[in-house]
Amino acid sequence: xAEAIFWISFVTVFYVYCxxxxxxxxxxxxxxxxxxxxxxxxxxxxxxxxxxxxxxLDAKIRNCLELDYPRDKLEIIVxxxxxxxxxxxxxxxxxGKEVTVIxxxxxxxxxxxxxxxxxxxxxxxxxxxxxxxQINPPAVRELVAxxxxxxxxxxxxxxxxxxxxxxxxxxxxxxxxxxxxxxKWIRAMESDIHSVVGATGALYAIRREFFTxxxxxxxxxxxxIPMRIVLLGKRVVFEPSARAYDLVACCPEVxxxxxxxxxxxxxxxxxxxxxxxxxxxNPVFLQFVSHKVGRLLVPYFLAALFLANCFLLQxxxxxxxxxxxxxYLSAFAGRLALQSRSMNHVAKPFVFGHR
Amino acid sequence: MKNAxxxxxxxxxxxxxxxxxxxYFLRRGNDIGQDIWTMPFHTHTHSEPPQGEDKPLWxxxxxxx
Numbered sequence: 001x002a003e004a005i006f007w008i009s010f011v012t013v014f015y016v017y018c019x020x021x022x023x024x025x026x027x028x029x030x031x032x033x034x035x036x037x038x039x040x041x042x043x044x045x046x047x048x049x050x051x052x053x054x055x056x057l058d059a060k061i062r063n064c065l066e067l068d069y070p071r072d073k074l075e076i077i078v079x080x081x082x083x084x085x086x087x088x089x090x091x092x093x094x095x096g097k098e099v100t101v102i103x104x105x106x107x108x109x110x111x112x113x114x115x116x117x118x119x120x121x122x123x124x125x126x127x128x129x130x131x132x133x134q135i136n137p138p139a140v141r142e143l144v145a146x147x148x149x150x151x152x153x154x155x156x157x158x159x160x161x162x163x164x165x166x167x168x169x170x171x172x173x174x175x176x177x178x179x180x181x182x183x184k185w186i187r188a189m190e191s192d193i194h195s196v197v198g199a200t201g202a203l204y205a206i207r208r209e210f211f212t213x214x215x216x217x218x219x220x221x222x223x224x225i226p227m228r229i230v231l232l233g234k235r236v237v238f239e240p241s242a243r244a245y246d247l248v249a250c251c252p253e254v255x256x257x258x259x260x261x262x263x264x265x266x267x268x269x270x271x272x273x274x275x276x277x278x279x280x281x282n283p284v285f286l287q288f289v290s291h292k293v294g295r296l297l298v299p300y301f302l303a304a305l306f307l308a309n310c311f312l313l314q315x316x317x318x319x320x321x322x323x324x325x326x327x328y329l330s331a332f333a334g335r336l337a338l339q340s341r342s343m344n345h346v347a348k349p350f351v352f353g354h355r
Numbered sequence: 356m357k358n359a360x361x362x363x364x365x366x367x368x369x370x371x372x373x374x375x376x377x378x379y380f381l382r383r384g385n386d387i388g389q390d391i392w393t394m395p396f397h398t399h400t401h402s403e404p405p406q407g408e409d410k411p412l413w414x415x416x417x418x419x420x
Binding site: 178179255268302328330334335 | 359360361362363364365366367368369370371372373374375376377379380
């Protein structure tokens with residue numbers, strides 16, 4: 001019995017982190033769906049939902065006004081969701097021909113703010129962007145080019161995490177960058193095969209016709225909107241030349257909070273779109289289960305793996321048990337190392353996937 | 356060496372986050388989005404620099420470009 005639990009758990013964990021990427025690699029080698037890009041210039045609405053973003057909004061609006069896209073074909077909609085820190089004053093400074101400010105004094109959540117923005121948007125293409133990240137000037141043009149392909153309904157930009165603490169800033173390296181690059185590698189392969197399972201919340205674009213209002217209190221609009229569009233038979237593709245930049249989280253606790261929110265959003269998604277779990281309805285069923293559901297299940301299989309191994313302490317299993325114990329002790333030591341580092345006020349960036 | 360230890364720590368913490376997220380979801384059901392911002396561990400992503408100093412993200416993007 002213990003042996004069966006051990007191997008089922010081992011295979012599941014191995015599949016989620018290694019087997020699935022290897023399967024994607026093979027799948028992509030066999031079937032690679034191109035995206036037929038074209039240079040066209042539809043009217044675009046850039047939508048920014050903001051709650052309390054006084055510190056970031058000014059730079060974000062200026063960043064959007066510097067985008068390489070015809071001014072007469074671009075509008076920026078800032079949808080304010082009950083801000084209490086003066087965010088409205090910042091937004092109002094830019095209100096005018098290109099920037100529309102929608103202010104709702106009562107905090108009702110990001111989904112409600114996006115619904116209001118979309119009701120006012122005139123664009124044929126909607127670009128969603130968060131208030132915090134900076135985007136590169138050609139980003140909108142690149143997203144729009146991929147949307148020209150009629151099989152594509154959503155184009156996700158690339159989020160680049162910068163290590164702002166290093167001398168010369170660059171893409172985050174070490175454990176941080178490694179994990180994030182692994183995550184982006186998986187997304188790129190999923191995109192080549194059919195669709196990425198969700199978009200990058202910091203920057204993604206959709207064709208307006210595919211948008212339907214979001215349920216109140218939706219946590220992951222950047223997964224729900226793309227997955228709805230996938231269920232309509234369209235693709236969600238990854239466009240690495242449309243870039244959003246952010247800094248990696250300063251400390252594990254911050255990243256942990258972000259992560260809990262994202263993963264709770266995945267549970268919510270399953271109740272909002274249960275058909276994602278029906279292989280006959282979801283064209284990216286295998287990708288969704290392997291990438292999203294798998295990550296939710298892994299901790300329980302890890303626990304089962306360890307517990308089952310406790311009853312199998314001979315020969316080969318003893319070695320595996322030793323490796324598991326060493327792994328968890330290393331994790332504990334990693335925590336201590338980070339604590340001592342933050343006590344010395346030399347916080348290093350820290351991040352892990354699910355963005 | 357310390358950097359190497361961050362990998363298992365990140366892995367364990369990431370999986371612990373999945374357990375905690377299930378706890379919150381089961382407690383609040385589909386309304387979880389309503390109070391997700393007030394969860395005790397939710398903090399701002401980056402601490403802001405003192406007034407007058409440049410924001411770290413803009414500095415980093417500028418250096419990159």
